[in-house]
Amino acid sequence: xxxxxxxxxxxxxxxxxxxxxxxxxxxxxxxxxxxxxxxxxxxxxxxxxxxxxxxxxxxxxxxxxxxxxxxxxxxxxxxxxxxxxxxxxxxxxxxxxxxxxxxxxxxxxxxxxxxxxxxxxxxxxx
Numbered sequence: 001x002x003x004x005x006x007x008x009x010x011x012x013x014x015x016x017x018x019x020x021x022x023x024x025x026x027x028x029x030x031x032x033x034x035x036x037x038x039x040x041x042x043x044x045x046x047x048x049x050x051x052x053x054x055x056x057x058x059x060x061x062x063x064x065x066x067x068x069x070x071x072x073x074x075x076x077x078x079x080x081x082x083x084x085x086x087x088x089x090x091x092x093x094x095x096x097x098x099x100x101x102x103x104x105x106x107x108x109x110x111x112x113x114x115x116x117x118x119x120x121x122x123x124x125x126x
Contacts, residue, residue, distance in 0.1 A: 021084050022094040025050065025071075027101075031058060034094070039085040043071055043078045050099070063101045072098040 016022040016036075023046065024034045033055045037046060044066075051066040063069060071078045073095075078087050089095050 016092060016094055018092040021089055021091050023084070023089070024094060024096045025099040026096055027058070027061065027099055029061070031055075031061075032096075033058075037084060039089070039091040040083050042081060042083050043087075044080040046071065046084070047080070061101060068102045070100045070102060072100060 019038065021037045021039055021041075022034055023037055024032055026032045035046070035050060035053070037049070047066040047069045050069065051063070054062045073087055073089065078097075085091070089097075
């Protein structure tokens with residue numbers, strides 16, 4: 001199945017090929033694009049295809065790796081090993097999901113990520 005963005009995007013709930021999921025990805029910036037998948041594709045596959053076919057108009061927001069992408073649907077982040085169908089995203093319909101991009105890991109107060117939080121005397125978790 002094609003995994004590149006379509007133009008124009010189908011409207012939410014619109015009927016598409018009965019074996020295809022039209023997944024419209026919505027960024028926080030309100031930019032959106034649609035990719036097509038099989039219902040049996042895993043979320044990890046979705047992230048990889050989206051990263052490999054990152055839209056040109058989103059280049060300034062492109063993450064370094066697919067693992068930096070998080071997909072939010074019906075109020076929950078979807079697990080990488082789950083499928084579109086197991087998350088109630090059914091073939092034959094257009095579905096909008098939110099795509100978030102995890103910021104690159106940064107050092108906090110001179111400590112690398114491998115240092116435990118207990119060693120950091122500047123961090124306060126409420």
